[in-house]
Amino acid sequence: MYEKITPPTTGSKITFSDGKPIVPDDPIIPFIRGDGTGVDIWPATEKVIDAAVESAYGGKRKINWFKVYAGDEACDLYGTYQYLPDDTLTAIKEYGIAIKGPLTTPIGGGIRSLNVALRQIFDLYACVRPCRYYQGTPSPHKNPDKLDVIVYRENTEDIYLGIEWREGTELADKLIHYLNETLIPATKEHGKKQIRLDSGIGIKPISKTGSQRLVRRAIEQALRLPKNKQKVTLVHKGNIMKYTEGAFRDWGYELATSEFRDVCVTERESWILSNKEKNPDLTIEENAQQVEPGYNALTAEKKAEICAEVQGVLDAIWETHGQGKWKDKIMVDDRIADSIFQQIQTRPDEYSILATMNLNGDYLSDAAAAIVGGLGMGPGANIGDTCAIFEATHGTAPKHAGLDRINPGSVILSGVMMLEYMGWQEAADLIKKGIGGAISNREVTYDLARLMDPPVHPPLKCSEFAQAIINHFKD
Ligand SMILES: NC(=O)C1=CN([C@@H]2O[C@H](COP(=O)(O)OP(=O)(O)OC[C@H]3O[C@@H](n4cnc5c(N)ncnc54)[C@H](OP(=O)(O)O)[C@@H]3O)[C@@H](O)[C@H]2O)C=CC1
Ligand SMILES: O=C(O)CCC(=O)C(=O)O
Ligand SMILES: [Mg+2]
Structure with missing residues (x-):
């Protein structure tokens, strides 16, 4: 089955049922x-995870690590350009969870x-990146503890699909001519626009399928959070890229208000409902004026559209969500991508789950x-329905x-996410405790050491930090 690797002789397979691992x-x-x-980090991580599992379960549970190869190490073993050998893909497929x-x-x-390739090959469509403050961690920000968000990043499409043509190649040339001479003139809204002939071209596909399965995961995660964090923000640049990023927003709202109708309210719906709650005699048009900035300057057609929206919301959810009931629902709102970068700095505590397309989520x-x-x-997980890779x-x-x-x-924190995903919460908690203990004791590596006040000198080595985490398991 394998060309150059051998699985451990002891241990069993993780399987998946209904998208959940059976461990x-x-x-x-x-x-x-x-x-x-990786050469420094991996040994440190393995040591901490093993120590936590041993300490939490006293030998009743144990991870049997299976070394597989990718990148430079793979080329050393398998030969030139063998960056992602079949052995590695077979092993990950076989065992379901990898790190x-x-x-x-x-x-x-x-x-x-190769990172993107792994996500695409195993259809790991949700890249989950929690950004939360660990007490005592130095930060350039005044109130880093106010930020507690999880980035839910679509992980399989967008420009990461990698469909591009290099400038000056025959196909790029052909495509540009086809666009300039046929497709652009055939699309009225593009007017007389033309693509420069010395352009490289990249394709940005954003699908309804990809967007909605990501937003579904994000809303399911919100349901597991405490009430005050039950919020999903759809991040997009839909004002500029209307049919890709704008569509992501629209599909997100569509999913929230159909599949999750009873547990979700959109920000705009909440305005309509609360306007009526504050003034039960408010007419539909008065409500529309309060919801839509610049309403009075709109065309009659557009005004009718907004009024129909207000009426539609009241008809559909006044009974179930009105009279303040919407305050107990998951709030789904959206923010334009550039704005969210300043918002997480200026108003961090207003955000919880940030559902994004691939590139925005990367940034x-x-x-x-x-x-x-x-x-x-900054830990992370790439999650699909039958496989998960933590990184x-x-x-x-x-x-x-x-x-x-x-x-x-x-x-190491990605390992914590893996342990939690496996249901090994006790081991995960020990590591979190150990990290907290090491940091508050000022036992940190160079990056945190230089931010501390006063700076820590000398900082711990990578391997020493791993040992410090273990030493603080039982603080
Ligand atoms: N999933 C993956 O495997 C990813 C792979 N890459 C690839 O990695 C390569 C290098 O990318 P690059 O742009 O340099 O980005 P990196 O994230 O590798 O590093 C940029 C800087 O971030 C800081 N940093 C990174 N990792 C740590 C850490 N563990 N602890 C403390 N600080 C850290 C360091 O800053 P300082 O020196 O100031 O302390 C470092 O110089 C590229 O080939 C890129 O494509 C990039 C992102 C993800
Ligand atoms: O794969 C890479 O080299 C970069 C990917 C990346 O930056 C990310 O996933 O955050
Ligand atoms: Mg990145």
């Missing part, structure tokens, strides 16, 4: 060490991202991680590779 006490879990700082370090992607040419998860302590504290938000940080100084926190 034995001795699961076999494949891991990819990763390029660059990985970061993998390098060249810029401007060369292979396409936003780094930015949110920075607020709560940096990329050293940090950050990349290979090549300048720190092999120096035993990088912060392993993000991959």
Whole structure:
């Protein structure tokens, strides 16, 4: 079955039922060490996870690690250009849950991202990146503890599908001519626009299927959160990219108000309902004026549309959501992408789950991680219906590779997410406790050390931080 790897001789397989993992006490879990700082981070992570499982279950549960290869390490073992060998894909498919370090992607040419390839091959459509503050973590922000968001990033499409044509190639040329001469003139709203002949072209597909299954996961997550965090914000640049990013927003609202009708209210619906609650005699048009900025300047047709919307909302949900009942529902709103970057800094406590398309989520998860302590504290999970791969938000940080100084926190916290996903909460809690203890004791790696006041000198090495986390399990 495998060309160059051998699974552990002990251990059992994780299986999936209805999108949920069924985990034995001795699961076999494949891991990819990763390029660059993966060489430092992975051993630290494995040590912490093993110690937590041993400490929590006293030998009754144990992970049987299965080393599989990707990136530079894979090429060393399997040969040139064998970045993602079949062995690795077979093992992940077979065992269902995997964890990985970061993998390098060249810029401007060369292979396409192995990280993205894994997400697409296993249809891991939800990239889940919690950005929450750990007490005592230094941050450049005044109130990092106010940010507690989970980025739910669509993980399989958008520009990450990687359908592009390089400038100057025959196909790029052909496509540009076809667009300029046929498709653009055939679309009235494009007017006389033309694409420059020396352009590279990339395609940005955003599907209803991809958008709605991501938003579904985000709303399901909101249902599991405490009442005050039951909010999903659809992030998009729909004012500019109307039929991709704008459609993502519309499909998100459509899903929330159909499949989750009884448990969701949209922000706009909440305005309509509360306007009527404050003034039961309000006419439909007065309500519409309060909901739609600039209503009075609209055309008669547009005004009629807004009034119909107000009437429609009251007819559909006044009974079930009115008289303040909407306040107990999941609030679904939307924000334009540039605005959300400032909002998470200026009004962090107003947000909870940020449902995004692929590119926006990539940007936003780094930015949110920075607020709560940096990329050293940014975990993540790629979740599908029959497989999950856990990995940090950050990349290979090549300048720190092999120096035993990088912060392993993000991959360790990705391990915490994995343990929670497996239902091994006791082990996950020990690690969280250990991280909290190490940080509040100022036992930290360089990245956190330099932000602390006063700065910590000397900082702990990567391996020492792992040991410090273990030492603080039982504080
Ligand atoms: N999922 C994946 O595997 C990902 C892979 N990549 C790939 O990684 C490579 C390098 O990308 P790059 O843009 O440099 O981004 P990186 O995320 O690798 O690193 C950028 C900077 O972030 C900080 N940082 C990253 N990881 C940590 C950590 N564990 N602890 C503390 N600080 C950290 C460091 O800042 P400082 O030096 O200031 O301390 C580092 O120089 C590229 O090939 C890219 O494609 C990128 C993202 C995700
Ligand atoms: O795959 C890569 O190289 C980058 C991916 C990335 O930045 C991410 O998923 O956050
Ligand atoms: Mg990224």
